[in-house]
Amino acid sequence: MENVVRITRTLRAAAAAALLLTAAACGSSGSGGTASPGGLNPPDLKAPSALGKPEGQVNLVAWAGYVEDGSNDPKTDWVHDFQKQTGCQVHSKVAASSDEMVKLMKTGEYDAVSASGDASLRLIASGDAAPVNTALVPNYKDVFPDLKMQAWNSVKGKAYGIPHGRGANLLMYNTQKVNPAPTSWSAVFDDAARYKGHVTAYDSPIYIADAALYLKATRPELKIKDPYALDQKQFDAAVALLKKQNADVGEYWSDYLKEVSAFKSGDSVIGTTWQVIANLAASEGAKIKAFVPKEGATGWSDTWMVSAKAKHPNCAYKWLDWIVSPKVNAQVAEYFGEAPANAKACALTSDKNFCATYHAADTAYWKRVAFWNTPIEQCLDGRTDVKCVPYAKWVQAWTEIKG
Missing domain, CATH: 3.40.190.10 (Periplasmic binding protein-like II)
Incomplete structure (x- = not known):
């Protein structure tokens, strides 16, 4: 618990009203296409069909505790191994709220973000988040099925991110x-x-x-x-x-x-x-x-989303696969205090009762949870x-x- 104590998940849904994208961004007549039943009508963006050579770095926006490199706790580091294996140097910015995440992603300076449901639809509607080709994220196959293609991480049958964890x-x-x-x-x-x-x-x-x-x-x-x-x-x-x-x-x-x-x-x-x-x-x-x-x-479910303006999309996809790989997803879940997204992570937590405590595989439990979404x-x-x-x-x- 000592690690978790340092993480303050402050006002995840707090927002400055003047900066929010509301109806104008969600389902506006100028975005083209036919509105979905929920009224969300995002720009017609395409996911990549294949990955290229890693660009050498990746810029991330994340909640505190999601991108740990040992600087907060020497025992907590899943960034350096990622860098060694991929050649992608990680640069991360901790955001204190969903609204800050939305603002930062609009700058085009970041490649990926760990968005909660109260931010994800805004990023999709505004065209700041691109659809994700889940076939390019091998570990996606082991993500719990009830986290995939949900109202906060998909639109019209398109996935817009990789589930990370929930609570x-x-x-x-x-x-x-x-x-x-x-x-x-x-x-x-x-x-x-x-x-x-x-x-x-x-x-x-x-x-x-x-x-x-x-x-x-x-x-x-x-x-x-x-x-x-x-x-x-x-x-x-x-x-x-x-x-x-x-x-x-x-x-x-x-x-x-x-x-x-x-x-x-x-x-x-x-x-x-x-x-x-x-x-x-x-x-x-x-x-x-x-x-x-x-x-x-x-409740809340966080999703790693890729910027439509990503300068380092190949490294971003490498990160998406890494962060939901069984070992790393187990580490993040325990450090942060949430149910992991990858079903195989449960066998790798240091506390063997962790997934039971957090109901990670309890489908009936999660059916009773209405996950945060963005009202429009x-x-x-x-x-x-x-x-x-x-x-x-x-x-x-x-x-x-x-x-």
């Missing part, structure tokens, strides 16, 4: 102070007043989807199909629920070490979390449990008779929710 947003509670044991997200929404001042929530506009997921189960008259595809009425209901919850929230968290500290001290007794936080809190003596409630949960005006659930609320409006609403 769920869990409900965590103090087993000594929360009784009876919760089974539902109602504990932090409709029943939050029971723990007034001691409820915690993830500090990001994408958390609106957590409220929408709960309303999908508890208010069927809203007819919510997809927590990332909300028409105005559905969106207003989610925002109203979060404004009500705000009165009972003691702290919104983005730095997970602060959440660990809050659960250890008792300042927080119930709220959303990640598996790595639960593991760390328990290892430090906190009396907690974390689980997916009966309504399911939101053209509803992702396929509706064409209404407009959905784009992410820029989610950002504005989040400011209002927090007061």
